Amino acid sequence: MSTSTQRDRQPVAVVGMACRFPGARDVQTYWSNLLEGASFLAPLTDDEARAKGVPDGVRGLERYVPVSGAVDGIEHFDASYFGISPAEAAVMDPQHRLFLEETVHALEDAGWAGRASGRRVGVFCGSGENRYGALLPAPASGASSHRGMSDTPAMLPLRASYHLDLRGPSIFVNSLCSTALTAVHLARRSLLADDCDVALAGAVSVQLPHEHGYVAHDGGVMSPGGALRPFDRTADGTVPGSGIGIVVLRRLDDAVRDGDFIHAVIHGTALNNDGADRQSFAAPSVRGQRDVILAALRDALVDPSTIGYIEAHGTGTPLGDPIELAALLEAREQLGVTTPCAVGAVKSSVGHLDSAAGMAGLLKAILAVREGVIPATVGHTRLNPAVDLGESGLYVNTERRPWSDASHPRRAAVTALSVGGTNAHVVLGQYTPAPAADRSAPAGAKATRSYLFPLSAHTPAAFQRLRERLADVLAGPAVAACADVAHTLQAGRAPRELRRAYVASSPAEMQARLKDDAPPVPQGRIQLAVDLTGQVSAAPSLLGRLHLPEGALENSSGGERAFLLGYGALTTLTGLGVVPDVLVATGSGVFPAAAVAGALDRDVALRCAVRLERVRDVVRSGGDLSVCERELTSMERDLAAARLAPLSTAVRCVTTNETFPVGSVPSADRFLEVAQTVVMEGGEAAGAVAECREDCPDVLAALADWDSWLALLGHCWERGADLAWDAVGDPAARTTALPGYPFEPVRHWAIPEAADPVRQSAPVAVSSPAPAAADDADVLAEVTAIWEAVLGVRDVAPDANFFALGGHSLVAAQIITRLRERFAVRVPLGDLLDAETPAGMAELVEERLASARLYTALSAAEDEATMGTFEL
Incomplete structure (x- = not known):
């Protein structure tokens, strides 16, 4: 098999998930709700409906049903996090706002939020209609283009790609109720075609009026009783809901190589359309649904008899449910499969989420294969009499049960169907990694290595909440390996404006450091001190990390060694992504600083630094001053012959209290002035101690041990350095589950009160300037x-x-x-x-x-x- 064919047929890993469904603001809560068999289609009382703004004329209708599946807080959005103005946020479709925030959470869950920017990350997503835009007042003068961008559903993936700097394909998907799984199919195909390296697939739907219920019409699909009962003999229709779900996908080989946490693997997907093989445009087709199931199984290359659970579309309609089961029966009959297989549908718990319906089912199936538990299907009591499952092995699962067959990896399938006939089917399975060594330290054992834990947020309040949530996780019973926590914070979180980095060697030590109430550090200038005058040494564990020529330190004198360590430390920092704004040099430290900044050749700088250190030693010991004269003469000769170049980094010499800005070319006389000042001051570097304070750490002092080196890197990261985390962290570390970013809920809602479906006061508008001469x-x-x-x-x-x-x-x-x-x-x-x-x-x-x-x-x-x- 060719390499391209192998890539086309390899499984795709689900490495990240995020959701907001009725009753659940995250994946963990969603799974807990499913295990409890809870339904979030609770009816409103008449008083509650009145309080939510349902008009008297609607509440009095015989067919008014005060039930829906709603997500909380659709009017809230953290606009400042994404750099969106309040005025734009107020008219933006709430579906777009939800999608932006949950895209961040999905990338964080995947451990890719800190790596996605500028990378080939594709976005495949869809949404429901923009019902919010229809309720807004006409745009003010000059705002039509602004509103046009906010009103257009197809802007959804383009917004995510722009605000998060994602460089892969950005495609809006809409096949109505099968939109979510259509997006998954297209995302998977894009990955296998090598159009992108990471793909987000998702869908969002916000029903408006929100939390208000609906009016059921005779012959329609809405349940007049307000209860959704999949495949049940009493099923009389569906119940609408709102929600959003997103998955992050990668090619399995890439995910394994990079240490991603893999929730499940997608083996195969298929799409088709019923065409004209149905009674009407809105009617479903047995043949179309059967064929999409068979196509997905052929694509998956797995034994159909190993599929133990099917998450069905299951709308609870008397027409659609029997046709869906009939298609399953025909597919299994053609394949000759009769092994037991549970069937379920999550819509009875959260409602029919329209474009996002398939995502609710997909996440449920992913969690089921990952955890080995099949949740109950709420609302199903007795099978629809129009269906005869016979000896097919299919049964509607009505209670939580463990996965029964352990002879092979757990596998499931998900179906999504739509009005208009586009059918989608996904085959997925459990990921079974090779056994890994236990990297956690034994109880009571002393850790041998520290790690750097970066934490950042957009505002002080968000930083505080994030710090508290992380401390709670690290205090929990199931604590990940220290290296995994550090790796996830380093590569899995996007750095924000306010930062603080912590050095710790264990989760307990990290938790203790998080309780420190020191405020985060705003980004600012990176100043590094270079001082060769002290006792310069480097920990053996750090020597191999410094950028030095092979054997450079062997048989080197004190002055040479100090220069080489300083130069090596600075160039290593540059290679790790640290770009200093100013190098603050003391005495002979001006020479490695000038060499790293590009003004002096390294060898010339080395000779000058060594000569100046000899001069300093002679002066301090009261030795023969003629030695000083010879060294200064040689230094002058070297500098006169050197080709001096413009500085790429500002250098401040505290010995002479002079700063050489970027682009300037320091003259030989300026370097000689440094040496002369050292002689006149008796070998001491005046001002050095005062300069090397907290905001200007000494580069050579950081070489004393690993913790000091990490503290220096953390200091630079806090002030804005874009560190190459792959070279800092543990190469064996893996992504682990950590709290997502705590967005700050600010209300952005521009619908006038008279038309407001959530009956809340609109924000005070800022008036336009009145005309004047x-x-x-x-x-x-x-x-x-x-x-x-x-x-x-x-x-x-x-x-x-x-x-x-x-x-x-x-x-x-x-x-x-x-x-x-x-x-x-x-x-x-x-x-x-x-x-x-x-x-x-x-x-x-x-x-x-x-x-x-x-x-x-x-x-x-x-x-x-x-x-x-x-x-x-």
């Missing part, structure tokens, strides 16, 4: 008011950054429109974006107003000069 206007105040109206942000400062407040080109287009309406001036989009601040934009407007006034004055003068009498 341009000559009398305070232009900066007017521009600021336009910013506040368009962005939905109050108290904008004159130097506020447009992009930091969530601005982008379409928002800028709205500002251009309002500036034209307000001042009758036209400002090019590029100029407006370059201005970036209200003050800068106001200056542009003032320039154009001044030009307009000058033009008017000149035109008037010309008119006066040409007016007069003349003969006809």
Whole structure:
């Protein structure tokens, strides 16, 4: 078999999951609910329905059913995390907002949130209709393009790709109720075709009016009784619900190689359509459903008799349920399969989630094969009499039960069907890894290695919650290996603005450090001290990690060794992603600093540093000063012959209290001045101790031991360094389950109260600036008011950054429109974006107003000069 064929047929690993379903804000809660056999289709009382804003005319209808499956908090969104302005967030489809947040959680669960940016990560997803947009008031002047982007469902994957910097295919999927599994099929195909290395597949649906129930119509699919009973003899229809589910997929070989946690493997998928083989456009087809099952099994290359559970579509409709079971029966009959196989449907627990329905079923099946438990199907008591399962081995599972057959890996299948005839079927199974060595330390044993644990958040409050949640996990009974926790935090979390890094050698030590209430560190300048004057040494465990020529340290003198260690430490840091803003050098430390910054050749810098250290030793010991003269003369000769180059990093020499900025070329005289100052100060480097404080750690001191080196790396990461974690962590570490990012729920809801389906007060709108005469206007105040109206942000400062407040080109287009309406001036989009601040934009407007006034004055003068009498 060729390599390409092997890739096309290999399983795909499910390495991450995230969801929000009725009664569950995460996967763990969803699974707990399923095991308990709970249903979240609870009816509302009349008082509750009234309180939620259901009109009296609707509540009084005979067919009004006050039942639905709703997710909490659809009006909330952490817009600032994604750099989205409040005004844009307020009109954004809640489905898009949910999808953005859960995409982050899915990537975190996969251990890829910190690695996905800029990588070939594909997004395949779909959504329901944008019912929210239909309830919003007409867009204000200049906002049509802004609203158009928010109203368009197909923007869903494109938003995720943009805000998370994902570079793979970004495809909107819509096949109605089978959208979720269609997305999974396309994502899997994209991976196997090598279009991407990681793929997200998901779907979201938010029903509006929300939490209000529905009106059942005669002959419709909605249950007039408000109960969804899959395959039951009393089934009378479905019940709507809202929800979102996302899975992260990778090729199995890649996932195993990179130490990803694998929830399950997808063996095969298939899609088809019923075509015209049905009674009507909305009717299902036995043959179409049977054929998609057979196609998925052929694709999966697994024994059909090993499938022990089927998560069916199971809408609870008298027509659809019997046809779905008939298709299963025909498929098994053709395959000659009669082994026991449980059938279930999760819709009776969470409702029919429309586009996201298949994702609720897929996550249930993944968890079932992973945990070896088949949850009960709520609401099923007695089989529909139109169905005869006979000796097929199929049975509707009505109680929680362990997976019975342990002779082969657990396998399951999931079906999703849609109005319009697109059928999808997925075959998945348990992942059975090769036995791994136990890497946890024995009880009471002392750990031999420490790890770096990075933690970051967008706000101080989020950081505090994240720290508390992680401490709780580390205090729990099932604690992962220390290396796995560190690896997951390093590669599995996207670094945010506020950071703190911890060094610990055990989960207990890490938990203790997390209880320290020290605030996170905002990103800032990275300053590193280079001081060769102390007792310089390096731990043996670190020597092999430094970027040094082979055998460079062998037979080296004290001065040579100090230089080589300093130079090696700095170049190693550069290779790990640390780009210092300033190197603070003391005495001879200016030479390795200048060499790393590119101003001096390394060998010249080495000779100069060694000579200066000899001078310092002679001066301090009161020795023969003629030695100093010879060394300084040789240093001067070396520097005169050297080719000096511009600095790529600023170097500050505390010995002479001078800073050489980036791009400058330090002269030989400046380096000689350092040596002369050392001589005049008796060999001491004045100011060195004062400079090497907490915000300017000494690079050579960090070589003393592994913990000190990690602390230095953590210091640099806290201030913004993009560390190469693969070179820092344990190569054998694996991704483990840790708390996801705690988004801050801020209400963004722009529906007027009269039309608001959740009956909550709308946010106070920021009014547009009132028209005024341009000559009398305070232009900066007017521009600021336009910013506040368009962005939905109050108290904008004159130097506020447009992009930091969530601005982008379409928002800028709205500002251009309002500036034209307000001042009758036209400002090019590029100029407006370059201005970036209200003050800068106001200056542009003032320039154009001044030009307009000058033009008017000149035109008037010309008119006066040409007016007069003349003969006809």
